[in-house]
Amino acid sequence: MEDGHPKMDTGARSWMQFPFLSDAAQRLMLDIADTIDREIGSLLLPSKTPSDVVRFKNSKGSAEGSVVLRSGKDRGQVRFVLGSWLHCKLTAGTLDIATLIIMLGSDIDAPHFMFEFIQNDFNSLVLLLDLLPRKDVVLEPEYLKRFYEDTGLEKLRQGLEKIPQSKVYVSTSLYVRSVVSPTALLYKFKGLQQSTEGVKEEGKEALEVLVKEIVHPTAKGVVFKWVDAFQNKGRRVEGDERKRLEERDAQIRDKGVEIDLSSNMPKLFGHEITNRVIQAYRNGV
Amino acid sequence: MEDGHPKMDTGARSWMQFPFLSDAAQRLMLDIADTIDREIGSLLLPSKTPSDVVRFKNSKGSAEGSVVLRSGKDRGQVRFVLGSWLHCKLTAGTLDIATLIIMLGSDIDAPHFMFEFIQNDFNSLVLLLDLLPRKDVVLEPEYLKRFYEDTGLEKLRQGLEKIPQSKVYVSTSLYVRSVVSPTALLYKFKGLQQSTEGVKEEGKEALEVLVKEIVHPTAKGVVFKWVDAFQNKGRRVEGDERKRLEERDAQIRDKGVEIDLSSNMPKLFGHEITNRVIQAYRNGV
Numbered sequence: 001m002e003d004g005h006p007k008m009d010t011g012a013r014s015w016m017q018f019p020f021l022s023d024a025a026q027r028l029m030l031d032i033a034d035t036i037d038r039e040i041g042s043l044l045l046p047s048k049t050p051s052d053v054v055r056f057k058n059s060k061g062s063a064e065g066s067v068v069l070r071s072g073k074d075r076g077q078v079r080f081v082l083g084s085w086l087h088c089k090l091t092a093g094t095l096d097i098a099t100l101i102i103m104l105g106s107d108i109d110a111p112h113f114m115f116e117f118i119q120n121d122f123n124s125l126v127l128l129l130d131l132l133p134r135k136d137v138v139l140e141p142e143y144l145k146r147f148y149e150d151t152g153l154e155k156l157r158q159g160l161e162k163i164p165q166s167k168v169y170v171s172t173s174l175y176v177r178s179v180v181s182p183t184a185l186l187y188k189f190k191g192l193q194q195s196t197e198g199v200k201e202e203g204k205e206a207l208e209v210l211v212k213e214i215v216h217p218t219a220k221g222v223v224f225k226w227v228d229a230f231q232n233k234g235r236r237v238e239g240d241e242r243k244r245l246e247e248r249d250a251q252i253r254d255k256g257v258e259i260d261l262s263s264n265m266p267k268l269f270g271h272e273i274t275n276r277v278i279q280a281y282r283n284g285v
Numbered sequence: 286m287e288d289g290h291p292k293m294d295t296g297a298r299s300w301m302q303f304p305f306l307s308d309a310a311q312r313l314m315l316d317i318a319d320t321i322d323r324e325i326g327s328l329l330l331p332s333k334t335p336s337d338v339v340r341f342k343n344s345k346g347s348a349e350g351s352v353v354l355r356s357g358k359d360r361g362q363v364r365f366v367l368g369s370w371l372h373c374k375l376t377a378g379t380l381d382i383a384t385l386i387i388m389l390g391s392d393i394d395a396p397h398f399m400f401e402f403i404q405n406d407f408n409s410l411v412l413l414l415d416l417l418p419r420k421d422v423v424l425e426p427e428y429l430k431r432f433y434e435d436t437g438l439e440k441l442r443q444g445l446e447k448i449p450q451s452k453v454y455v456s457t458s459l460y461v462r463s464v465v466s467p468t469a470l471l472y473k474f475k476g477l478q479q480s481t482e483g484v485k486e487e488g489k490e491a492l493e494v495l496v497k498e499i500v501h502p503t504a505k506g507v508v509f510k511w512v513d514a515f516q517n518k519g520r521r522v523e524g525d526e527r528k529r530l531e532e533r534d535a536q537i538r539d540k541g542v543e544i545d546l547s548s549n550m551p552k553l554f555g556h557e558i559t560n561r562v563i564q565a566y567r568n569g570v
Contacts (some may be wrong), residue, residue, distance in 0.1 A: 141460065250424060
């Protein structure tokens with residue numbers, strides 16, 4: 001694992017693989033990917049993502065990644081599901097990013113699902129996990145109440161807030177900060193405060209325990225809140241309201257490309273691979 | 286000061302007084318109140334707030350407060366400015382809250398200004414300082430860029446983020462979390478980590494130095510950013526856009542009443558005083 005050999009023994013049959021994450025993080029991502037498949041898999045088409053997007057590498061071999069998209073059968077309900085990972089060796093160490101996103105369609109106003117997991121050399125961990133609001137909750141407090149105030153999401157957030165290793169994670173992107181809900185789980189975790197060579201392994205181990213015992217069950221809890229929101233709390237949207245929802249969703253998708261893909265990928269993979277991935281994302285297949 | 290005697294030597298001529306705050310906090314609030322007066326005072330009418338709202342006390346004498354409103358001459362530009370404070374003795378200690386708010390009118394789309402300062406026994410301090418967005422910045426990234434990304438507000442926030450005594454403050458209200466901008470300064474400061482009796486005074490002193498040397502200049506910086514936003518970056522709003530802005534503003538005002546006044550004031554002051562204050566706030570005078 002240390003030098004990045006993929007492991008094939010943890011859930012190899014899932015629609016999405018996360019070969020470079022730490023053991024506990026892999027188990028977490030696969031569990032969430034499997035849960036998504038179990039809960040809404042019947043609403044999705046098999047993935048038609050081109051194989052050179054499903055797996056790509058840069059020429060130096062210092063970075064590789066994967067993007068798998070699955071389109072909804074009825075795109076008014078589920079527009080697409082995206083799973084992706086990125087693994088790169090930087091001068092500062094190894095960076096791993098794993099992402100699972102569910103973008104809904106404009107027949108329904110339930111929140112999108114966003115889950116991102118960032119590991120730096122397995123020594124620190126950033127979690128971004130949220131049900132992304134589809135409406136301006138300041139203008140529409142009913143939306144806030146229906147999906148956030150009345151759903152217990154805040155309790156899950158407070159669970160992470162309380163543990164001493166966690167610190168609120170503030171994204172460098174003002175847009176990312178704006179797009180998330182007020183119950184978003186945005187946390188950075190450190191295994192140990194000290195980072196001297198002697199305790200590094202201990203720090204990694206502590207972080208693995210943390211992922212297994214706290215982050216994993218919390219993330220699972222949030223996924224089930226999302227499933228409940230999608231299956232039981234979403235409402236049909238019509239007319240002007242639908243138009244606004246569609247415009248807002250388009251902005252979220254466009255900004256997602258701009259921030260996640262267009263800004264970092266060209267440096268790591270060059271323009272050809274980047275464009276291929278962006279194209280797949282835009283088409284949602 | 287310890288037992289709450291008002292001090293009259295720091296800026297007694299200002300339109301707003303904050304008699305119960307610590308020295309450094311008083312200087313800060315008065316400086317901001319004076320700056321507001323200097324920059325937009327010519328656009329405001331003299332306050333017509335009834336004297337029993339300008340100063341009120343509960344019957345037990347354990348809580349008192351003040352609300353001063355000044356209406357805009359042209360309410361399409363500045364709707365009202367509000368200054369308020371609350372001082373109460375609770376079983377857990379003394380609580381002081383000071384607030385300055387500028388609500389703009391619907392002729393212009395520049396952000397509202399919000400500044401709240403909460404002191405607990407002078408041992409901890411919460412700062413809420415923000416330019417409140419008037420539009421849904423997810424739907425309108427241009428608004429985000431004009432007032433937040435291109436204005437250096439983020440740098441001021443990072444200045445507070447960096448200091449070791451600060452911690453991100455997460456409001457218990459999901460609505461408050463939603464209404465603020467992505468560059469909002471929401472921080473809790475502690476004078477010292479330990480809270481044993483022996484170091485309490487030292488902790489208060491450290492907090493005073495922090496307010497004077499870091500919080501004060503930062504807050505002043507944010508006020509000037511707001512002044513610049515109001516004077517140079519706001520745009521005229523028409524038609525449907527204006528209607529939406531007005532609806533959104535009404536929500537912000539209503540929720541402000543609900544959260545700040547209706548929920549806490551009745552317990553402290555009873556319904557009569559509470560209704561009087563809410564009435565003044567709703568009328569904006």
